[in-house]
Amino acid sequence: MQQHAWIINHFAQGRLEGTELEWVERSVPDLQPGDVLIRTLMLTLDPSNLLWLSEEPDYLPQLEIGDVMRGLVLGRVEQSRHPGHKVGDLVFALLGWQQYAVVRGEALTPVEGAVSFHPHPDIPLEAYVSALGPTGWSAYVGMRLVGEVGEGDAVLVSGAAGATGLQACQIAKACGARVVGVAGGEKKCAMLQQELGIDGCIDYKATDDLSAAMARAFPDGIDLYFDNVGGPMLDAALENMALRGRIVISGSISQYQSHGDREKLYGVRNTFMLASKRLRMEGFLILDYLDRTGEFMPQLESWLLSGALRYRNTLVQGLENAQAALPRLFSGDHLGKLVIDCR
């Protein structure tokens, strides 16, 4: 059987050129005993894709020229020679930018970065690539387990109209916090406030003093800052943190295009405030929590069914359009989760 895949042609140097990957045809290997064949239904585009495309060590093994591009796939088992996996089972895993993947059945575990799941009958599959997938899990883990959001907390979320930010805002609201997002443009701010009920929104494209805008939105300081952006946004938030506030580092998308080029990275000047304000700043990766999805999936599904949690996906049809879509993650011209629909 033949399939198409995106393989690495050359490494990214900062800003994406759109030629880093090459669209190739290749054969799908035959299944050996213990193997499972998974078809890609949806491929999510994530800021970390840019890190994986760089020739710079990160938290996962370095990819090589000629490798299939790494990516998170919601896939369906099409053939199985492993007793633990049946045809039709659904799974999240880093199966890469390809139409089919053949993997060892025993590797489909949280420890290996894969989570099998059973969709709720009343919830569409699209919800599982955003609110109920790794994006929603990240928002939940960052907001609740790391950030310990509580009733009455004053919460700031950057990248609020982005995939993780959208979910983080709504989870904080569901936990009784007052939530202000930072997003780019009136349209995104209107969506956050009017459609999702977020308490306030700072349009960073319409302000030349982020710190002052935060000070107006948080006269008593920020109790919890959920950071998807890093860079100058993090600096401005540090200036506006309340005593004993918490900062959750979920991502630093503003810095990924400088990955590997230390001189271009933004320097955060206000880290000295960690002591004077007694702040805790903590990073996390959802990979560490994959074995705990059973704890929070029921909560997320229940919020979704009650309307407390909504999602926005930007669907791009066809795996062949994945490379062209990737830069949209960094230009901000999409809403919510950017997904390649391969169904």
Place this chain on the structure above:
Amino acid sequence: MQQHAWIINHFAQGRLEGTELEWVERSVPDLQPGDVLIRTLMLTLDPSNLLWLSEEPDYLPQLEIGDVMRGLVLGRVEQSRHPGHKVGDLVFALLGWQQYAVVRGEALTPVEGAVSFHPHPDIPLEAYVSALGPTGWSAYVGMRLVGEVGEGDAVLVSGAAGATGLQACQIAKACGARVVGVAGGEKKCAMLQQELGIDGCIDYKATDDLSAAMARAFPDGIDLYFDNVGGPMLDAALENMALRGRIVISGSISQYQSHGDREKLYGVRNTFMLASKRLRMEGFLILDYLDRTGEFMPQLESWLLSGALRYRNTLVQGLENAQAALPRLFSGDHLGKLVIDCR
């Protein structure tokens, strides 16, 4: 009764000029019912003195021109009109750079920033301004309560030959960690290793690549970084942290001379690593832990008596020499705790 005091003449602008304070004679007020008269025995010089001398909001109320300079005093009750305090009682409090202070007896509580104590009969009073005073408490709280140092941890301490650093190194050793300090100069490094038994020392004055030096000292990464320094040292440590490492922000002495001048502050470029390495970075102030000294003083005294905890004080005789001694905190030409001896 007359006394001498240092009052604020003008605010500091970055580097100290040595004219910010004025040495004045003034009378000691008569005691009212409930008042206590405390004589300054020893005044500690601390990096935060520079923050307090600046016209820039910090974690304590802003001082005004003409105010007595704020400072931490180990004092003795000389007269008392408060039933809770007897002549001869010893106390730590922010009584200021003056020979005597008259305070309300009920204000001498941890909540108000004061701790009364009874020295162990076998321990000299000098130990209580360093290893067994707020400096030692900071080291203990930062290392154990915030940093959660444990057996086998690979620990880095910056400003290791400074007052807090010295104690932090030894406390980590006493808890079974492997400890490498960063200090300026061969003499300090030799003292740390040979006299205090610290496992290694990076002489920052003899290296032009701090990060590489740390990588050599920590081939498996740093589990716990106790930071007294901030700035480029923090950036280099971030590069060398192990997965799930902890960074305790005790101070940022490298940045205090830029306090209030945002452009001069060093920008930390590697904060994005908090997520990829799942790091926790947390600041603290000892002021928040003054009501818990009863928990850890017995441990610190026991370590001191057993020889596990040693201290180094640099004593300067006479309160009149305090202003001239203050810049020594930032030039690094002292060892351990810089103390004005007023006895």
